Amino acid sequence: MFLTTEIDQCVACVKYHQASADVKVSLEEEYKAHLRRKDQAQEAKKADKERTENDNSFMSVIFDLQSVLQIPSSKASLTYYMRKLIMYNLTVYEAAAPNKAFCFCWTEINGNRGSCEIGTCLLKYIKSLPPNIKFLPLFSDTCGGQNRNLQISALLLYVLQNSQLEVIEQTFLESGHSLMEMGSMHSAIERQKRFVSVFCVNDWMNIFKLARSKRGKNKNKPPYETEELKFSDILDLKELSAQLIKNKSIDENGEKSAQVASKPLRNFDHHDVYKANTPLEGLQSLNLNFEHPLPRRSIQFPRSGQAFCYTQPSLNAIWVSWAKYVPSELFRLQKDLE
Numbered sequence: 001m002f003l004t005t006e007i008d009q010c011v012a013c014v015k016y017h018q019a020s021a022d023v024k025v026s027l028e029e030e031y032k033a034h035l036r037r038k039d040q041a042q043e044a045k046k047a048d049k050e051r052t053e054n055d056n057s058f059m060s061v062i063f064d065l066q067s068v069l070q071i072p073s074s075k076a077s078l079t080y081y082m083r084k085l086i087m088y089n090l091t092v093y094e095a096a097a098p099n100k101a102f103c104f105c106w107t108e109i110n111g112n113r114g115s116c117e118i119g120t121c122l123l124k125y126i127k128s129l130p131p132n133i134k135f136l137p138l139f140s141d142t143c144g145g146q147n148r149n150l151q152i153s154a155l156l157l158y159v160l161q162n163s164q165l166e167v168i169e170q171t172f173l174e175s176g177h178s179l180m181e182m183g184s185m186h187s188a189i190e191r192q193k194r195f196v197s198v199f200c201v202n203d204w205m206n207i208f209k210l211a212r213s214k215r216g217k218n219k220n221k222p223p224y225e226t227e228e229l230k231f232s233d234i235l236d237l238k239e240l241s242a243q244l245i246k247n248k249s250i251d252e253n254g255e256k257s258a259q260v261a262s263k264p265l266r267n268f269d270h271h272d273v274y275k276a277n278t279p280l281e282g283l284q285s286l287n288l289n290f291e292h293p294l295p296r297r298s299i300q301f302p303r304s305g306q307a308f309c310y311t312q313p314s315l316n317a318i319w320v321s322w323a324k325y326v327p328s329e330l331f332r333l334q335k336d337l338e
Helices: 011-018 021-054 077-081 115-127 150-161 182-193 201-211 237-244 312-322 328-337
Strands: 061-065 069-071 085-094 101-107 135-140 167-172 225-228 265-268 272-275 284-287
Touching: 011 021, 021 135, 021 167, 061 115, 061 182, 069 201, 085 115, 085 182, 085 201, 101 115, 101 182, 101 201, 115 150, 115 237, 150 167, 150 237, 182 201, 201 225
Parallel strands: 061 135, 101 225, 135 167
Antiparallel strands: 061 085, 069 085, 085 101, 167 265, 265 272, 272 284
């Protein structure tokens, strides 16, 4: 059950409800289509969750990036005004019991929050799947810079070439109505954070591991699995996309497609990509490589070539500003490493 919040409401719904009577008439069809897409996406998620419970070759997965985390974070008033180190946390949640969940985290020193970082985390998760999994539905929000782009499509094609998976279906939940199970993970992490201060990445990772409650329906569920990504882990999916995806807009009939960023997106083992705005509007086929089927070949998987976000002097400046509040053993360790 998902509760309706007073904040962070859907822009399209707010626009419709606040419009004058005359404007509402012009927005009516668009608003109804918006609600249909919302219902269809949620019904698809529910159906896949039920199938996951009964089919051991099927694994429905939801993933989402948590709101930015900060280091340091404590109740000391002056830390509120300090320069903070930003940390990102991609959470992955399995729909099948016992609902295993994963936290892939990295700081802004090691990466941004774009498609390369998100794709790297997804690849790490997919590699951990047992060999009996053949069908992998992925559910996420519609953020274009992170989830809904050619780089992630290229990654999924690469996975199909190099794993036991036969079908990967990526469904983008309607903007403003995501209603994902990740919310329970994020709130559990924030609730656990209230009891401790954070001065380093390991502090956040310990919070992740302890966040899941062991009471009630969660008593048989495992703790969140946690992994930190370093700069050297981030893959260059833009280069991979250039190697794999040669066709971005021509459909199977040789016509230019307007559905390049539409939903859902389904990758099959023969490497076609099917795109459709909604089931009511039909299904469209787009061959990304102009070859049918796409040959299984060795693909060079480059590492990200981006530069570090900070130089050493600015890192030192952060440590100096924290010196009065960081536990003394951590500050001494940093000085020893210089």
